Amino acid sequence: MTARRPLPPHLAGRPFATRTALDAGVSAGRIRAADLDAPTSGARAPRGGDAEHRRRAILLALRGDAFLCGASAAAEYELPVPWRLGTIVEVGVPWPARAPRRAGVVARSLRIQPHELVRLDGARTTSPERTFCDLAARLTVPELVAVADALPPSLDLATAVEQYPDGRMRPKLSAALALRDTRRESxxxxxxxxxxxxxxxxxxxxxxxxxxxxxxxxxxxxxxxxxxxxxxxxxxxxxxxxxxxxxxxxxxxxxxxxxxxxxxxxxxxxxxxxxxxxxxxxxxxxxxxxxxxxxxxxxxxxx
The missing domain is CATH 3.40.960.10 (VSR Endonuclease)
Structure with a gap:
């Protein structure tokens, strides 16, 4: 049996876009090898990788201005979100771009400002403040309080709520902020x-x-x-x-x-x-x- 050719160092052990691999001289057959998973078309990740690898791989396969948002962004920050939100990857693109359609992906076209996007270990992700606001559509107020308590006290969540484009969520977010108490320990x-x-x-x-x-x-x-x-x-x-x-x-x-x-x-x-x-x-x-x-x-x- 022929030994499997190693991936280039900048691709080994991490998610990558298939186009990036092909451009680096990796053969199509190597990309299809059994030691790699295909979380979505156009991306690969190490076989048996964790949820973070899956999120990062899907993001790499999408357009360059896509970003992780909602529960997926919360997972990047290790914020507490309920299990009921599942393992579907949530991504956004800046409005008015059309949200991409992919199996296992919830994609949204969002009104978002440049300062509300950050790079976290290379992945474009909503900021912690914007992530807190986006979670309001799917969490109860007590669950939002748990998220707010877990965030650093130095974050200006109040301003983020005031500027949040979905005015329907602002009263709910304000109610959660009024109950925030970072002395709590879990x-x-x-x-x-x-x-x-x-x-x-x-x-x-x-x-x-x-x-x-x-x-x-x-x-x-x-x-x-x-x-x-x-x-x-x-x-x-x-x-x-x-x-x-x-x-x-x-x-x-x-x-x-x-x-x-x-x-x-x-x-x-x-x-x-x-x-x-x-x-x-x-x-x-x-x-x-x-x-x-x-x-x-x-x-x-x-x-």
Whole structure:
């Protein structure tokens, strides 16, 4: 069997346009070799590559002014987006150019300014600020809050929202910005606490430090409803799958309850039923002295 000819160094181990390879002297047969995937016509990527390779390959196959946008741009920045957005690659072209049609690609013609496009490791991508705005069409307000919390505090998201060309999305984006709090430490924590605010529950303290009577540190909790002694914690899957973490959590919870606090743990399953979750939290708070009832904002998720 003849050994497969290596690709030129500038093409090896990365996505490339087939035209670029042909221009570099790579044969058509080598481009069709089994060690390469064809994410779309006109591009190749290393076999078994990750989602980033697929995005980059598709972008290389499109017209030169195309760029990653929406969930694909968010993935480039490692921003938290729901799994329901799937693996379809989202690309844009500057309006009024016609959006390209490709299998597995969602393409849009977008009104966009030059400063809203950046190069990220060589790929044209919407800026973080513009990416946040574009996600409004597909995310709930709590999910947008999680994105905003994950972005650097130095970004001027407010100006980006004011200048966003789709005026229908500006109220939703502004609502998410009003709930932004970069003290939160995980996307699910951000989503959970945004839900409590949108439901009109009492004011909470994020990342509250709790000490005992002697001033000894006991815990730093996701949220504390201080007036009612209620602690709210988001528990990811690692909290139950790692035995050492599970044991630590149980000891910590016992110490908090010995001080008179009540701990409510929330999981992803609870976030999928937000109104049921809020009803349980409200009932717990009422048992601890809260006299209110939930008042759902228009931005509270309908599901």
């Amino acid at each position: 996307p699910k924590e951000s989503e959970l606490l945004a839900l409590t605010i949108l439901a009109g529950l009492p004011t909470h303290l994020p990342q509250a430090v709790i000490v005992d009577e002697a001033g000894r540190f006991v815990a730093r909790v996701d949220a504390l409803f201080a007036e009612y002694g209620e602690v709210l914690e988001y528990q990811g899957d690692h909290h139950r799958s790692e035995l050492r973490q599970w044991r630590r959590d149980r000891t910590r919870e016992a110490e908090l309850e010995a001080l008179g606090f009540h701990v409510t743990e929330v999981t992803q399953a609870d976030l999928l039923r937000p109104r049921e979750l809020i009803a349980r939290l409200a009932a717990t708070l009422r048992r601890r002295g809260w006299a209110g009832t939930p008042r759902f904002s228009r931005w509270f998720p309908a599901r």
